[in-house]
Amino acid sequence: MSATRVFVARLAGCTVFDPAGDRVGKVRDVLVVYRKSDPPRVVGLIVEIPGKRRVFVSIGRVTSMGSGQIITTGLINVRRFEQRGGEVRVIAEMLGRKVAFNDGSGEATVEDVAIEQSGPSSQGDWAISQLFVRRPKTSASPFAKGATAFVTWGEVREKSTVGQAQSAEQLIATYSDLKPADLANTLLDLPRERMFEVAGELPDGRLADVLEEMPETEQVGILTRLGDARAAEVLDHMQPDDAADLIAQLPSERGEQLLDLMEPEEADDVRFLLTYAPDTAGGLMTTEPIIVSADATVAEGLALIRRHDLAPALGAAICVTLPPYEPPTGRFLGMVHFQRMLRYPPHERLGTLLDLGLEPVTAETSAAEVSRILASYDLVSVPVVDENHRLVGVVTIDDVLDYLLPDDWRSHDGTEEARRRAAVRSELRTGSIPLPGGKETGHGQG
Template sequence: MLVVYRKSDPPRVVGLIVEIPGKRRVFLPIGRVTSIGSGQIITTGLINVRRFEQRGGEVRVIAEMLGRKVLFNDGSGQASVEDVAIEETDQGEWAISQLFVRRPKTGASPFAKGATVFTTWGEVRETSTVGEAQSAEQLIATYSDLKPADLANTLRDLPEGRMYEVAGELSDDRLADVLEEMPETDQVGILATLGDARAADVLDHMQPDDAADLIAQLPAGRGEQLLDLMEPEEAEDVRFLLSYAPDTAGGLMTTEPIIVSADATVAEGLALIRRHDLAPALGAAICVTLPPYEAPTGRFLGMVHFQRMLRYPPHERLGTLLDSGLEPVTADTSAAEVSRILASYDLVSVPVVDDSHRLVGVVTIDDVLDYLLPDDWRSQDGNDDVRRRAAARTMLATGSIPLPGGQDEKGPVPGGSRSRRGTS
């Protein structure tokens, strides 16, 4: 079992280390595990069979945690960890819930053993040597409560060498979240410090549209090499997005909206929206299509908005709740037109279809804002950031959308428009 430390909460379980034929140890993300029983683990999906390599900040329970000394916070002495129990939290994560510890022996007999006791993580603390340098996992734990955008800003405040060092200590999914919040130059710099296998793993955890933007900034040779190392399904989505021009709906969209059949119920739709790893903009509406239910889907039928679902009983079929007034856009629709649609109809997302009316993705409001804002907007101070966000909202509300070359349909726009994927 592999865990990562957090500042105050119990260590979070990120996955299991399993051995496959050939004596190779591979990593199994905890999110893929559906059942753990006596002598068996049931998982969903395919297992990445790359040889497991431990990252900084990750702690192996059996090899590193068992045997560690802990002190009871109530002052009753110390003990050593002999076993741990894990439990699923309300947020869908797995974390260490209990420790089985043994106190020091009190008898003189060489065969005597200390008393054992169950305790929680919050009732003990690990011992450390006075003056000892902060360990990798403790360093990462100090950042555990930060949102990805705040952690990205924290890393960018560090000296360049230290930023790369700390970024390399983050887990793959955490680093992926942070990279999505960084300027492209910093993304490329951090990715350059990672080995190809690690870089591919991080790209696998990124949203496909963000991964596509990042790969487009790399030299063509390395970008293609990383695509070959990525999980086939993830790489396919990224290649698909790279095939569209950056200033079109196809270039802005994400290929992972919530997609269901017309027979799905309100209860099923709300359960999908409750996923803790789902971006709020993607959870605002559900796409209804004919099979298959992965982009590109069968024929697109419509969208059902979150608020509309709340007004109907759990057994109501989503096919009866479609928003008949919302028309999808095609993949070659301009970014300006997509922006006007979002602003005109007070939407946070708009569906994108191909020539056969199959759903290929959705464009969300954050995709559009990221496109409209200047390249260096993440580097501005707080006041500049607020002003630029306000300017972007004004552009959306008035339909004054910047186009390449610094022009819009109402005249020149100072500073031009943001260029995605290295084009202008």
């Protein structure tokens, strides 16, 4: 193993390969254990493998670390990682901690941690060698930053104040490039209190995106920790259907308090959705599709689809109605699919491109029937109308998947068949496949 000093924050997202050059996964954290007098010892890496599962890779299995990649022996246990007592995650739990200088010169915040190999390379003995810390800023200017320094573990001591939360700024910065679903999985893997701390420091929009990807229990837990004003701001940033699902899980009194604090327009959409049963089209739909008049052109429709904040499923088709153009709209005329718009010149009117074969569903249509329609006609979304044929929303494929999948699907390891295949792949890597009668076949055996 190459004896290299490595900064842990830079390891986040690095690709892990086996000796054959096949990609195993990506590094999500480094695991250490504290010792009485010596610096904490590195025991392994937390690696995300396909299927969004986090597994533990012992540091002894790592043969090379550096240059943006990590090479392992390929012997990886694919069982889901579970943190044991005494183990500490460097990125999730050490970055942002306060430390005090032993010489009495003040305190600082840990921004990065360097690990380094010590002893014979064959033993794979890695430990924390340095901390990159930042002192408090001395100027009132918002652009000022405190002085930084590299210190050894023995030059500082960790400082913990009762009731004081650990800063999550560095952790958030390290995972800034993660998609909301991946960041949600990262938070769910953290110790519960740490998850609440990190969630509390996320910007409102980012937290809203993450909450939409979390199980309801964790959604409620995080929202409960936020003050009413902050919780209302986060709900304002969520999709109305997701916000309605979350508020439905809260005690009715607090749900009503939060609705009163939300922006009136957003709150009206949520209240409207709460009137429908969760297993109906009305309970699944979103009230924010793209809606235009029949006189709108292909160029105008494509411009609306290009909006950065638009969910892909909502961008697959445009709804055409009579005025008004906010749900509930005027009479629903039809939908125009994105692919069809690409086949016509920019000046073509969307009213001439309607998919007249697509029948809308009513808000009372069962979720099972909506699922059947989407599957039967290979649709990404289906419009929802009221008794007066006014558009009230659309149900998208992701809404239906959330309904059909089990409640714990985000933490589900997959089917038994998937686990069996993963085990076989692991055995193939090691050259040892069990055969009937307890025999094995492998390298050097017939």
